[in-house]
Amino acid sequence: MTDSGAVATATAARAAGRQARVARRLGASPFLAEPLRALGYDSREVWGWDMYEAAVLAFAAHCRQAARHEDGLVRLLEIGGGRRPLLTPEQARAAGIAFTVNDISARELAFGPPEFARAEFDVAGAVDPALFGRHDLIVSRMVMEHVRDASRAWANMAALLAPGGVALAFHPTLYAPPFVINRLIPETLTAPALKYFFADRHDGDFPKFPARYDLCRADPAVVEPALSRAGFREVLTAPFWGDRYFRHLPGIREAGDALSSLAERRDWRLLASYAYTIGRR
Secondary structure, eight states: OOHHHHHHHHHHHHHHHHHHHHHHHTTTOHHHHHHHHHHTOOSBHHHHHHTHHHHHHHHHHHHHHTTOOBTTBEEEEEETOTTSOSSOHHHHHHHTEEEEEEESOHHHHHTSOTTSEEEEOOTTSOOOGGGTTOEEEEEEESOGGGOSOHHHHHHHHHHHEEEEEEEEEEEEOTTOHHHHHHHHSOHHHHHHHHHHHOTTOSSSSSOOOOOOOTTOOOOHHHHHHHHHHHTOSEEEEEEEBOOSTTTTSTTHHHHHHHHHHHHHHHTOGGGOOEEEEEEEO
């Protein structure tokens, strides 16, 4: 076999191995996995970030196909959307989505698009029962690691959903090294470090909030029982490996990439960096 042929064979084998691992990771719930399969979910951290908006739109379409809508509009609630919700009013209108933005801060909500409905409450606190059962899809992005009581937050989301509705949370996971460091080191040290590595993180539009990582795991053995108790009948955890926190640190960057690659191949969920945690009521 020529060198080029050997390289092609090895590349094909790696791709086949990844596809087999992806199939196993999505096997817990064919219904919840369908939008991710259609988008080509592949367990890489960059996919999780780049495809999140597309994933939310795909789940909205999936809810509509499953007859989860009201008068043709999928009722979507974004937890922690504040001043910068995931979708624009134009995108929501084109997708047939009735969009509600949630935040714990009235000030943050006031800066958001006036076209969207607003709901001020703490998802891990007391929620007005009048809101229960009124949403088909609930989404959040980099919010769940900050809540004080994730079990209560998931129970509230189950209550906020109509029967058959879906909740999708994109969050970092323990025990990826950057997030272990973030959890253990005082905020007075981690906040300046975050601003160095990510210059757009500041005390204005993108401040750093205390991270608690309650239930932020990629291990189904931890997540599925907790969400089942919260009121979800189907649960899927889609893990991602890799991060960009050490990209300015040669040596550490390469070691981190190698560890993430090995962890993905071995399916070491404790070293996943992020996950989509998805539940169907």
